[in-house]
Amino acid sequence: MSAGEMAVVRLTQYSHGGGCGCKIAPAQLQEILRDLPKFIPDPRLLVGLETGDDAAVYQLNGAQALVLTTDFFMPIVDDPVDFGRIAATNALSDVYAMGGTPILALAVLGMPINTLPMEAIQGIMHGGQQVCREAGIVLAGGHSIDAPEPIFGLVAAGLVHPDHLRRNSSAQRGDTLLLTKPLGVGVMTTALKKDKLSPEGYLEVLRVMTQLNRPGAWLAQEAAVHAITDVTGFGLLGHLLEVARGSGVRTQLIHAKVPVLAEARALTGQGIFPGAARRNWEGYREQIQAGTLSLEEQLLLSDPQTSGGLLLAVAPQAVAGVLERLHREDFGWAGIVGQCLDGQPGIEVV
Numbered sequence: 111m112s113a114g115e116m117a118v119v120r121l122t123q124y125s126h127g128g129g130c131g132c133k134i135a136p137a138q139l140q141e142i143l144r145d146l147p148k149f150i151p152d153p154r155l156l157v158g159l160e161t162g163d164d165a166a167v168y169q170l171n172g173a174q175a176l177v178l179t180t181d182f183f184m185p186i187v188d189d190p191v192d193f194g195r196i197a198a199t200n201a202l203s204d205v206y207a208m209g210g211t212p213i214l215a216l217a218v219l220g221m222p223i224n225t226l227p228m229e230a231i232q233g234i235m236h237g238g239q240q241v242c243r244e245a246g247i248v249l250a251g252g253h254s255i256d257a258p259e260p261i262f263g264l265v266a267a268g269l270v271h272p273d274h275l276r277r278n279s280s281a282q283r284g285d286t287l288l289l290t291k292p293l294g295v296g297v298m299t300t301a302l303k304k305d306k307l308s309p310e311g312y313l314e315v316l317r318v319m320t321q322l323n324r325p326g327a328w329l330a331q332e333a334a335v336h337a338i339t340d341v342t343g344f345g346l347l348g349h350l351l352e353v354a355r356g357s358g359v360r361t362q363l364i365h366a367k368v369p370v371l372a373e374a375r376a377l378t379g380q381g382i383f384p385g386a387a388r389r390n391w392e393g394y395r396e397q398i399q400a401g402t403l404s405l406e407e408q409l410l411l412s413d414p415q416t417s418g419g420l421l422l423a424v425a426p427q428a429v430a431g432v433l434e435r436l437h438r439e440d441f442g443w444a445g446i447v448g449q450c451l452d453g454q455p456g457i458e459v460v
Contacts (some may be wrong), residue, residue, distance in 0.1 A: 119230045121193055122303050124222065125184035125259040138393075156272065157208070161279040161356035164207040164339055167270065175272045177210035182218040182263020186299045186416055187316070190230040194237020194262060196319045200342070200417035201264035202245055206323040207340040207420060209276040209330025210268030212245050217252030220261035234262050245322055276330040278339035278349070279356025281423035285336055287361065287448035288432065290325065290441045291318055291419025293346060293410055294374025296384040301377050311373035318371070319417040325436060326420055334428030341418035345390045347398060347411045349421055350448075350457055357423070360453030364460055365407060369443045374413075378406045386414045399458040411459070419443070423450055 146159065156175055157167035165179035181201040185193045198215070205212045217238060221231050242249040242264075252265070298315040301307040307315075329335045337357060341349050346368065354361045390412040400408060419441075424432055429446065436444040 119190065119227060120188045121185035121190060121230065121260060122188050124226060156275060157277060161277065162352050163278050163356075164204040165210075167208060167275055169272055173271055175270050175275060177205050177208045177268040177270055178265075179204035180218065180263065180265040182261050183416070184259055184261055186319075187302060187312075190233030191237040191240075192316060192320075194234040194239075195241050196237075196316075196417055197234075197262045198238040198241035198264055199320050199322055201266045202241070203323045203340045203342075203417055205266050205268035206326030207276075207338050208268070208270060209274050209326055209338065210270035211327045212247045212266055212268045214247055214267045215242050215249050216265040217249060217254070218261065218263045218265060219252060219254040220257030220259070221254070222258055222260065223256045226260060234260070238262065238264065241320070241322070270330065274330045276326075276335065276338040277356070278337055278353050281337040281353050281357035281359050281361075281450050282425070283359055283450055283452055284426065285359075285423040285450040286426050286429045286446055287350075287363070287450065288422040288424055288429065288444060289341070289346070289369065289419050289447045290323070290422070290436060290444040291321070291341070291415075292369035292371045292443045293341075293413055293415060293418070294371035295319060295415045295418060296387055296413040297374040297377050297382055297410070298371060299416070300384045301373075301382050304382065306377065306380070306382065308373060311371075314371060314373070321417075321440070323420050325439060325441065328435075329420070329422065329432070332428060332432065334425035335422055335432065336425065337423035339421050341415045341421050343386065343414040343416075345387065345412040345414055346421070347457060348390055348394055351394055351397060353421065353423065354455045354457060357450070358455055359450040360456055360458065361448060361450055362458045362460060363411070363448040364446075365403060365411065367445060368411065368447050369445060370410060374410070378410055383409045384414060387412045390414065397456055399456070401459055403459055
């Protein structure tokens with residue numbers, strides 16, 4: 111059975127949500143984690159729960175630290191192979207966002223065995239394996255369950271030199287903020303589910319969601335790149351807020367400079383947004399000075415991204431060189447979106 115034939119299955123009809131839009135809302139997650147100890151008394155644990163970073167990091171020796179993460183979700187597209195590719199790319203992104211290089215992955219698989227065709231499940235696994243091969247790693251096993259809704263993702267492990275580890279909490283005052291991929295993934299995949307996304311739009315958003323964030327590994331070796339995180343389910347504003355809080359800086363986001371997929375911008379005019387964009391905005395709106403942003407602009411900046419871009423805090427003198435290399439490596443959307451300033455931690459949108 112070909113990928114085109116398997117797409118007739120309409121994976122998105124098997125689940126109530128899809129992609130990183132399935133994430134629990136920021137305010138609810140804070141409530142869940144409220145009473146858990148954030149600082150674990152183990153000096154080898156370099157990154158844990160304390161700043162909501164992208165992965166845990168555990169030091170193995172003087173030259174190596176283990177980067178460990180897991181990420182999985184329900185179908186965001188209908189084609190099984192494409193869904194597997196997107197989910198695997200998204201999971202590996204957390205390793206790259208810490209400055210790591212992936213070394214191994216395990217599959218997380220939950221499928222409604224009695225209702226979903228076996229060929230579709232095989233297609234999902236093949237898609238995940240394709241991305242692992244592209245990243246130069248082995249999909250070495252995993253765990254599967256019979257579940258009411260389809261779920262797929264990875265447990266991903268990587269390595270990073272402790273000196274090259276990059277966190278979401280190490281931005282500095284005066285840094286320039288860069289974003290490597292455009293927003294609009296949540297809007298366009300919502301339109302797909304409503305049969306309102308063009309074939310060209312599908313190919314464009316698929317390319318964004320399946321582009322590995324490989325630059326994270328070399329960006330972390332640049333001393334002038336102070337902080338890195340990837341933009342996923344909490345939207346650009348949510349992940350930038352984590353940077354601001356963790357780093358103790360005030361951030362200024364220039365909304366006109368934020369790259370957005372063209373069809374996504376058009377779809378917002380039709381009122382097409384994922385429900386998670388609204389939940390995100392309601393969860394952190396009081397901590398953001400939004401100025402004269404329209405409702406559509408607010409929701410676009412809160413749009414949950416699946417396998418979104420890297421958000422970087424870079425010393426100004428290094429920005430030109432970083433952007434030149436990113437563009438050379440096919441991240442043509444990469445550009446300046448704001449800056450880090452003195453003041454109370456938070457976000458001002460101008």
